[in-house]
Amino acid sequence: MGLDYYEILSLQRTATTADVQRAYRKLALKHHPDRSSGDESVTVFSLISEAYDVLCNPKTKGFYDLYGEEGIKYGVTDGKGTKKGGFYEIKKTPLETFIEFFGTENPFAALEDLSKSLQSVLGTPVLKPGKKKTIPLRVSLEDIYTGCNKLVENERKILFENGTVKAETKKFNIPISPGCKTGTKIVFDGVGHQVPGHKAGSLVYVVQEEDHPVFQRDGADLIFKVQIPLVKSLTGFSIDLQTLDKRTLSIPVTNIVQTGDVMTVDEEGLPDGSGGKGNLIVVFEVLFPKVLSETQKQIIRSGFYLPAAPTQSQQESVSSYLGSFSHSTEGWSVGFSK
Incomplete structure (x- = not known):
């Protein structure tokens, strides 16, 4: 039994060319090897590319609908002994198909372009809330008594417009007021990891009082x-x-x-x-x-x-x-x- 290209793209057999394009856009970004590690992701990405290549072309789609994968790749023989089909072969790599569709081989840049397109249509940024990162901040009883400033460092990932990602280390000065209670939260908004389609997350430092010997x-x-x-x-x-x-x-x-x-x-x-x-x-x-x-x-x-x-x-x-x-x-x- 041959490959079911409709099932690979999660489509019905009545899907239009626009439906095929939407499905490919979603699944190719999701399963791009740069965003999804592992050998399985490479295989899935390749199948998605092949299914899109067949179903977005009316000629190959029509023949596939009649004779399936074997028909378009190897051909079928009619009652008169005449062979039909067997004309399809994969000429582009999955990455070449991706570049042709998105204009870039970088999935993060493709996501950024998609986000900008949505913004231009809707007039507002389409960004999901970023994740919060909670970090314990250990403070001595002496520092709680007198009050102090704690200098901390945090590393985060910066996403640039061209889709490249770079690590950045940033320092924060956290004021500890005299008598500060255990569990006090100090929040820095918008300084966490930058992820495509999301706002930069927040850092939440939680005061934890150190044990004292006396x-x-x-x-x-x-x-x-x-x-x-x-x-x-x-x-x-x-x-x-x-x-x-x-x-x-x-x-x-x-x-x-x-x-x-x-x-x-x-x-x-x-x-x-x-x-x-x-x-x-x-x-x-x-x-x-x-x-x-x-x-x-x-x-x-x-x-x-x-x-x-x-x-x-x-x-x-x-x-x-x-x-x-x-x-x-x-x-x-x-x-x-x-």
């Missing part, structure tokens, strides 16, 4: 989790903390604290966008020792036996006792586990 973010608040040994939770201590803008913040803790207790330091969080700042939230976790010696246990018990308001003599006795250890009480605060 702080966690909760809106405009900063969360700081601190682990302390039991002795400090009972006797008080001070936290020296470096802030995101490189200051040293000293936070005195005078009350007894337990695991899960929270202390709020006002106005030491991130900018909130309204001229103020969030808070620094300190969350405590108390570490207990795994093992205590009998002497350590006795000392702890004796501490609770002291009256709330010890006498001068009692205070001096305690100081003298601790002095015998040269104030070396750090051994109590190491080797603790959760």
Whole structure:
């Protein structure tokens, strides 16, 4: 069974010459090897060219309608033994047929010419919306605190009027406002890839906050989790903390604290966008020792036996006792586990 040229061009057998031309224009542009890679595209492009060459000529079309592909290529014999047909042979390559039809071998230039023709008829550009390209923009918590400008590069394809395509690298300066939120989108319209028949696409940069070794973010608040040994939770201590803008913040803790207790330091969080700042939230976790010696246990018990308001003599006795250890009480605060 021979080739069905009508099926190749997706046409009915009643198709006119204008129908054949429209079908070829659409399919040849779609399956041109420069636009559709792979061996299959070359084969399809060749069949489309052959089908068009046969059906656009009234003589070959008429004989094909009667005797099919074998008739026009190899001929048929009538009842008297006379051979008819067999006159058709492919004289042009698929690319030559394409050039003859479109005036160029470049499918992108052909698309551009087609678009311009439509514009002249309709009076408005016939362009589909371009695709958006979303790119994550990683920003440190320090940069979010102070605000900054991020310089980024993006490569895109530029389509020229002659149909050639060239890669272009463009730089963008992205302002990050103080307190900028994760998920904030910065859009650059018309700077993406240029594709025939489409508007240049958009670039969408999405702010992604980098993990921080010290702080966690909760809106405009900063969360700081601190682990302390039991002795400090009972006797008080001070936290020296470096802030995101490189200051040293000293936070005195005078009350007894337990695991899960929270202390709020006002106005030491991130900018909130309204001229103020969030808070620094300190969350405590108390570490207990795994093992205590009998002497350590006795000392702890004796501490609770002291009256709330010890006498001068009692205070001096305690100081003298601790002095015998040269104030070396750090051994109590190491080797603790959760």
